[in-house]
Amino acid sequence: xxxxxxxxxxxxRSEVYALCVFLFSLFFSPSFFLAQDAPPPTLDPxxxxxxxxxxxxxxxxxxxxxxxSPIAVEMRNVIQEQLGQGKSxxxxxxxxxxxxxxxxxxxxPKRGLYLFAWxxxxxxxxxxxxxxxxxxxxxxxxxxxxxxxSDEDLERVREEMKWQG
Amino acid sequence: MKRLIMVVAVVAVLGGLFYFGLxxxxxxxxxxxxxxxxxxxxxxxxxxxxxxxxxxxxxxxLSDYIGKQPLIINFWASWCVPCRTExxxxxxxxxxYRNQVLFLGIQYNDTEGAGNDFLxxxxxTYPNVRDDVNGRSLVAIDYALFGLPExxxxxxxxxxxxxxxxxxxxxxxxxxxxxxxx
Numbered sequence: 642x643x644x645x646x647x648x649x650x651x652x653x654r655s656e657v658y659a660l661c662v663f664l665f666s667l668f669f670s671p672s673f674f675l676a677q678d679a680p681p682p683t684l685d686p687x688x689x690x691x692x693x694x695x696x697x698x699x700x701x702x703x704x705x706x707x708x709x710s711p712i713a714v715e716m717r718n719v720i721q722e723q724l725g726q727g728k729s730x731x732x733x734x735x736x737x738x739x740x741x742x743x744x745x746x747x748x749x750p751k752r753g754l755y756l757f758a759w760x761x762x763x764x765x766x767x768x769x770x771x772x773x774x775x776x777x778x779x780x781x782x783x784x785x786x787x788x789x790x791s792d793e794d795l796e797r798v799r800e801e802m803k804w805q806g
Numbered sequence: 807m808k809r810l811i812m813v814v815a816v817v818a819v820l821g822g823l824f825y826f827g828l829x830x831x832x833x834x835x836x837x838x839x840x841x842x843x844x845x846x847x848x849x850x851x852x853x854x855x856x857x858x859x860x861x862x863x864x865x866x867x868l869s870d871y872i873g874k875q876p877l878i879i880n881f882w883a884s885w886c887v888p889c890r891t892e893x894x895x896x897x898x899x900x901x902x903y904r905n906q907v908l909f910l911g912i913q914y915n916d917t918e919g920a921g922n923d924f925l926x927x928x929x930x931t932y933p934n935v936r937d938d939v940n941g942r943s944l945v946a947i948d949y950a951l952f953g954l955p956e957x958x959x960x961x962x963x964x965x966x967x968x969x970x971x972x973x974x975x976x977x978x979x980x981x982x983x984x985x986x987x988x
Contacts, residue, residue: 679922698952698953699950699951709944712915712946712951715942715943715947716947718942719944737947739841740841740949741950742950
């Protein structure tokens with residue numbers, strides 16, 4: 642039987658403090674924050690791997706994996722079920738593509754006009770490298786051209802170099 | 807001079823893109839092509855609101871009605887403002903074409919009680935079902951719903967003639983029903 646006395650009260654209070662400290666430290670522990678990004682335990686992480694590749698139909702700039710909208714939740718359940726039926730990632734993506742079209746895929750398919758989206762960054766990067774190479778060649782060519790200098794000028798350069806150590 | 811023209815051209819292109827980005831509106835769902843257009847409408851079997859069960863039974867199976875007449879399927883919810891706007895038009899059209907076109911309402915992402923109030927408010931006479939089978943709403947995915955309301959115009963052979971994202975208008979209803987009855 643528990644008796645209530647001064648010591649007992651202290652003990653109860655310290656238990657509350659301990660609980661507060663525990664909850665406080667839990668809040669600031671890295672695992673608390675990491676848990677925010679982790680998928681709910683009821684769904685396989687593979688579900689989210691696929692869901693992140695699908696555009697949420699009722700949201701703006703959110704994937705099915707990120708959205709809490711009812712349709713996104715339902716789509717994640719469908720993915721889970723289809724994985725359970727042994728369907729591959731490709732087959733599951735094709736299931737949604739058949740209904741929503743290519744629009745549903747966050748990574749556009751590598752065909753037709755969509756190739757433009759994939760190739761444009763490469764073309765821009767190659768053009769940039771080409772320009773850089775051209776300018777570098779010009780600069781090195783300029784550096785190779787001999788510069789005429791009088792003895793006086795050369796002396797001044799030597800003096801300057803002495804100053805700079 | 808050549809360099810100046812190039813700089814002006816680049817600035818003009820970037821400025822144009824910037825202006826486009828600033829002024830464009832949110833993604834319009836109606837401009838997204840429907841993958842299922844001219845494809846057979848996916849079959850479903852959904853629970854019928856109690857008030858229509860006398861004529862249609864406890865569940866409505868789409869394939870039972872394909873081949874008999876064209877169908878107009880409207881997805882709605884009681885909380886959806888455009889759904890309220892279009893409901894009188896749909897009800898009116900369903901009365902005008904009672905024996906020629908079958909109208910079907912599908913309540914999505916809503917409660918049965920709120921749905922009943924909505925059907926009372928607009929005195930909806932055509933059958934309505936709930937996309938809710940054991941808490942799951944799979945028909946919305948089969949019909950690639952982007953939002954509410956959405957209306958599907960289905961030919962007698964079961965293929966989808968048109969999908970309307972957003973509220974219908976009387977003119978659109980007349981035009982599409984005309985096409986369905988051709």
